[in-house]
Amino acid sequence: MSIFSTSGQLDEMRRMLANYVRLPFSQDSIPGALMESVLSHVHGGSVLNTYDFVDVIRPESRCGWQVKSTKAATPVTWKRAKIPNALELIEASEQSEQGLQALGDAIIEFCNEHARASMSRYDLSEIGYSRLIVRKSGQVTYFERLLCSQDAPYIFDPTEFTWRWSTPKRTVTKEQLPALHGTNRKTGKKWWAWHGRGEDQLHFSGESVWWPDENDPNAFSFQLPSADNKLSFNQFMGLLQTLDA
Numbered sequence: 001m002s003i004f005s006t007s008g009q010l011d012e013m014r015r016m017l018a019n020y021v022r023l024p025f026s027q028d029s030i031p032g033a034l035m036e037s038v039l040s041h042v043h044g045g046s047v048l049n050t051y052d053f054v055d056v057i058r059p060e061s062r063c064g065w066q067v068k069s070t071k072a073a074t075p076v077t078w079k080r081a082k083i084p085n086a087l088e089l090i091e092a093s094e095q096s097e098q099g100l101q102a103l104g105d106a107i108i109e110f111c112n113e114h115a116r117a118s119m120s121r122y123d124l125s126e127i128g129y130s131r132l133i134v135r136k137s138g139q140v141t142y143f144e145r146l147l148c149s150q151d152a153p154y155i156f157d158p159t160e161f162t163w164r165w166s167t168p169k170r171t172v173t174k175e176q177l178p179a180l181h182g183t184n185r186k187t188g189k190k191w192w193a194w195h196g197r198g199e200d201q202l203h204f205s206g207e208s209v210w211w212p213d214e215n216d217p218n219a220f221s222f223q224l225p226s227a228d229n230k231l232s233f234n235q236f237m238g239l240l241q242t243l244d245a
Helices: 007-020 032-043 086-093 097-121 205-210 233-244
Strands: 056-058 063-071 077-080 126-134 139-149 161-165 180-184 190-194 201-204 219-223
Touching: 007 032, 007 139, 007 219, 032 056, 032 063, 032 126, 077 097, 086 097, 097 126, 097 139, 097 161, 097 180, 097 190, 126 205, 190 205, 201 205
Parallel strands: 063 126
Antiparallel strands: 056 063, 077 201, 126 139, 139 219, 161 180, 180 190, 190 201
């Protein structure tokens, strides 16, 4: 069995999510915890609620998924990358290009190792990416892609990136700490921002290159409802009362 949902499973997820956003208390975003529960329900899996790389697993098929749900403009936090020997690597990165590359390579290896650890811990053959995006236009897009497998366990290739420290930004109240930026060698575009002098967050702006084309068979889209098309609070309470009956 594959990490990819069937067309029937994609339709079921679309219906569940489209119904959720009609609730009177729903916002113009969809919580990641809800997306995890929807994916788990449709695949007959389990939500882990841990800090492991995978959020949902289905042991019977040896499949796992990392799940992310954000607005399109929100930076994707790939993980909190607490790199071993970070202080020494940061100091070396300030001395030479080789030191910069060594720190960047350590970040990429940390990401790859996190996925491999989940693959081993849960005896998975594949790990997929389950991603929900809410665009400014109100369009909701969901897609799936294969991240890694037993045959191809590395998600990212460290040789594809160059690294540099950003220029610190000053605001009225404080000075922001510099972040380490990773740039894709082929495209010249920034893919990574590691805030290793702060909370160790690793933002993955290069994720947008994974976003699907309109006819991608492993994706679907729908529109957030207008205010008139959402359930009123009274309608919602009426539905709950029918359940009590």
